[in-house]
Amino acid sequence: MRAAVLFEAKTPLQIEEVSVATPRAHEVLIRTAAVGVCRSDLHFVDGAYPHPVPTIPGHEAAGVVEAVGSEVTTLRAGDHVVTCLSVYCGSCEFCVTGRLYLCLGAGTRRGKAVAPRLMLGDKPVAQMLNLSAFAEQMLVHEHACVAIDRDMPLDRAALIGCAVTTGAGAVFHCCDLSPGETVAVVGCGGIGLAAVNAARIAGASRIIAIDPVPEKRILAEHLGATHSVDALSDTAADEVVELTRGGVHHAIEAVGRPQSAATAVKVLRRGGTATILGMMPLKEQVGLSAMDLLAGKKLQGGLMGGNRFPVDIPRLVDFYLRGLLDLDSIIGERLPLERINHAFDELRRGDATRSVVVFA
Template sequence: MKAAVLFEAKTPLVIEDVTVAKPLAHEVLIRTHAVGVCRSDLHFVDGLYPHRFPTIPGHEAAGVVEAVGDEVRSVRVGDHVVTCLSAFCGQCEFCVTGRLSLCIDASVKRPKGAEARLMLRDRPIAQMLNLSAYAEQMLVHEHACVAIDRDMPLDRAALLGCAVTTGAGAVFNCADVTPGETVCVVGCGGIGLAAVNAARIAGAGKIIALDPVAEKRSLAERLGATHTLDALSATVADEVVEISRGGVHHAIEAVGRPQSAATAVKVLRRGGTATVLGMLPPEESVGLSAMDLLSGKRLQGGFMGGNRFPVDIPRLVDFYLRGLLDLDSIIAERLPLERINDAFDELRRGEATRSVVVFA
């Protein structure tokens, strides 16, 4: 199969012929139809986060099940599926307490001594984030995918695997927004726009979206933002506090920069909660001041939107099919796998929302 291989950080991906193994017990072979180009992949490509090489990035995908191994119960051949990087074992402390996105149990990977899932000639490929989706096929644990309604277009379904699950999950799961509460979303990329849309679905009152790009602010308004502001304005936090009459109940950071996280804290009202979704540089930290603590403000992470993806993703599909969730507007460009490096260049410029790699 054709796949985009990363041989070392800060170098272009190379299209190679890669061999994929046959499914073992609890494994699923998927024919990839579409993959979103996510900033999280870019962090590995640019060396911000370490990884073993060679590897195939890509983690926001949808496709069709081609084969299943023994003991697979959750999907069947022919099912349309969305993959999710937060594969879960179903047995650890995190899983049995409903926090599936925090599971890191090794049982979702191949057992020691088994053939690698992916090979480049005689060289094993390190699977990235349990998926490695920039490839014509994916071989994953059955708990890394979920079957969806076949009426759902797969290029839009791919976005549910990360951006929408994370952004919407921050609203529905992490923040648990109550109708009428005020929400500020910092950053209007794919994750931030999904959070804006989800806040509207949740019945938020004022939804304030911050981004330096005017086109993204306009798109945020289309998806439900009641107010939009330039995130680079020196007075942006004060403007949010004024619009929300004392600060917002919930601030959602969807960029992955320390300044954005600091803004999310600044715009909170007393007792408000800031949820940080972006992948900040590993050496960075975000905190609350003594006065923030005395004001009852809270700061939390929201890895993958705290998802329970076997339940959440079908619900998001339903929202789309009912016209509540707008995924069409988020996609800026569809392109073939051969243009993956162009897509990463566009992502570095930060002007587009979401590019999607599609396979013929």
């Protein structure tokens, strides 16, 4: 199969022929239909987060099941599926207490005594985030994907695998937003736009989008933001506080920069909560001041939106099919695998919304 392979951080991906193994117990072979190009991939490509190489990035994907291994009970050939990097074992403390997104996936990867899932010639290819989706096929554990309604267009379904699950999950799970509360979303890429859309679905009274790119702010307003603020303005946080008469109940950071996290804290009202979704540089820290603590402000992480993806993803698909979730507007361009490096360049520029790699 053709795949985009990363041989060394900070170098372009190369299109190579990679062999994929036959599914073993609990494994599923998927014909990839579409993959969103996520900033999380860029962190690995640019070396901000380490990963063994060679590897195939890509984790926000949808496709069709081609074959299943023994003991697979939830899927069959022909199923349309969305993948998710939150692969879960089903039996650890986190799984049995309903926090699947915190599971470390014990037993869902092949052991050293077993042939690797992916090979480049005679060399193993490290599977990134349990998926490696920038390839014509994916071989994954059955707990890394879920079947969806076949009426769902797969190029839009791919976005649900990460951006929408994370952004919407932050609203529905991490924030537990009540109708009438106020929300600020810092960063209007794929995740931030999904959070804006979800906040509208959840009944937020005011939704304020904060981003430096005018086109993204316009798109955020199309998706449900009641107001938008230029993130580059020295008075951005003050504008949000004034618009909401004291600050927002919930601030969602969807960029991965210390400055945007600081903004999320600044725009909170007393007792408000800031949820950090972005992948920040590993050495960075985010905190609350003594005055923030006295004001009852709270700061939390929101790994993958606190998802329970086998339940959440089919529900998000239903939201789209019923016209509640707008995924069409989030996609900025569709491109073939051969243009993957162009898609990463667009991410580095920061002007694009979501690029989607589509396979014929």
